[in-house]
């Protein structure tokens with residue numbers, strides 16, 4: 027049951043009141059994609075430009091061009107080159123940034139393929155990428171002036187794989203467009219892929235807040251086949267020839283399933299307009315991964331597949347933090363306990379006023395004891411963000427904490443709802 031405050035806040039989401047930009051003054055309804063390599067160590071990184079691509083569709087809102095959430099360790103900013111005015115921005119996370127927190131990153135340097143997209147500019151723009159430090163302070167990592175008429179911008183036709191829009195709620199700018207990409211499905215398995223997408227999206231729409239906003243989603247799938255079925259499992263010496271080159275054992279964690287071939291992911295996604303990339307991996311092994319405004323991967327046929335899909339969607343769609351702490355991760359001190367994290371569903375209590383304080387009932391103690399009387403209540407429970415001490419979460423349980431189905435806490439539900447509204451208004 028929602029509290030009065032919850033309803034009130036939902037009526038006035040945080041992004042209202044921010045001056046937005048007139049789309050048609052600055053942009054055309056197609057995509058400019060910037061591919062680059064990010065390379066470095068645990069404490070340093072550089073961005074190396076690769077190339078620009080023109081892609082035929084733009085799936086984002088035409089009204090909400092400026093990011094108002096502040097999620098993510100990175101930020102893309104696009105500025106009018108004549109007057110420096112900010113005309114597009116988005117926060118995002120990357121696999122490289124997760125790798126920087128592993129022990130390996132303190133010993134060697136590595137390079138990762140990355141990419142950002144923006145609506146196609148009409149005039150020359152300044153594109154900047156900023157990265158945050160552990161105190162979450164931004165510094166500029168990359169800048170480049172881009173003339174949209176530059177003849178080096180790649181303009182090949184998109185790949186010719188068949189596409190289907192299996193849920194149609196209307197135009198891409200007024201709806202959340204999810205593109206599902208098949209990984210490790212052969213040409214003969216495309217009917218299975220379509221059935222799997224239908225199963226996963228039915229699951230998503232049976233969870234709140236997605237049930238309430240089902241008519242705000244378009245579901246697309248691209249029938250891009252792999253040569254072989256399945257995915258790489260390095261720990262078992264299993265290697266498969268697949269379209270996205272995904273693998274288990276990312277950062278040597280068996281269940282962490284990702285792909286480092288982000289340009290291949292973008293190539294397939296470019297066949298349709300999209301806001302979010304969902305990759306289904308054709309395997310029954312347990313695993314998955316989700317990175318904010320990057321992609322999410324889920325396995326197709328494990329008994330927990332549907333749960334994993336919605337959990338990872340929480341990461342990739344709204345930058346929800348993991349609320350668990352007693353589990354195997356590769357990350358060293360992922361959060362700085364002297365800094366308030368940007369994720370909405372965890373707090374270090376450094377600046378709790380900016381978090382879910384307004385959702386607490388008067389008689390809830392802070393911190394809130396893990397006592398059964400507080401089950402189902404919004405509180406401030408210690409343990410979350412991979413740490414048992416010093417980080418707090420909003421609810422005893424949540425789908426971002428454990429394998430509990432259709433159980434996003436009130437704070438996570440509100441964050442998901444705010445993002446749906448942002449992308450559809």
Ligand SMILES: [Zn+2]
Nearest residue numbers: 371424435438
């Ligand atoms: Zn939650």
